Amino acid sequence: MSLLTIDDLTVTFGDFTALDHVTLSLDEGDLLFLIGPNGAGKTTLIDTITGRTRPTSGTLTFDGRPLHGMAEHHIVRAGIGRTFQTSVVFEHLTVADNVDLAASHHLRPWQLLRRRRALPEAVTHILERVGLTERLHDRAGTLSHGQRQWLEIAMLLAQRPRLLLLDEPVAGMNTDERTRTGELLTEIATDHTIIVIEHDMDFLRRYAHQVVVLHEGAVLTRGDLATVQSDPRVQEVYLGRTPSEATT
Ligand SMILES: Nc1ncnc2c1ncn2[C@@H]1O[C@H](COP(=O)(O)OP(=O)(O)O)[C@@H](O)[C@H]1O
């Protein structure tokens, strides 16, 4: 059984069709790269999975449960976490406190009061996983751009999602940071299901096995990178350019 099933999903904003009869499914453990020109509907798809945007028609099912009509925080609790194109970290809090706060999100007030003063083991472990142990006590505002993205991924992991939706996590990163992020995603994918919006060709070549191309709100094609790249429709969409040149 697939973990996420999107069936005939359409989202319109007034007269504008942002998602046009999208059908897509994800199995547990999939690491899926979602690409497409600017305005293709990639972020709208994530917004709709997470309940931020309501479907106009069609259905979304997660782990056998319908998602449409569910409140955003219930969808988070059901096991779906996402990052945003803009940052959500608390700059004046330490790296560890940001992750701790994200981890405490689901706790009731009495549970929060009873918590030990020491950092929970889960938080320490997550910081290790994303490579931020050395910055644990530093304010989040002092992190480099790449480290801040890893902190956001850490905050997401702290909420223990089964499905992670990452919106352009390597945008603005340098080569080393991209490599580190690619390795991190590959590692996280060993025990999570992930959709990553990304269109840097070099990054895709190194880390993408499954790619879905979205164009004008519709799924153009799905397959491994070589198959997708050799698809004439994909080449046409990108006007003969590589996806990384055709987008921001
Ligand atoms: N809340 C909204 N209201 C109206 N139009 C929107 C809204 N959200 C997105 N759009 C439009 O839908 C299209 C797809 O946007 P988006 O999903 O952000 O594209 P992508 O992430 O692929 O670049 C764009 O033309 C955008 O202007």
Ligand SMILES: [Mg+2]
């Ligand atoms: Mg977007």
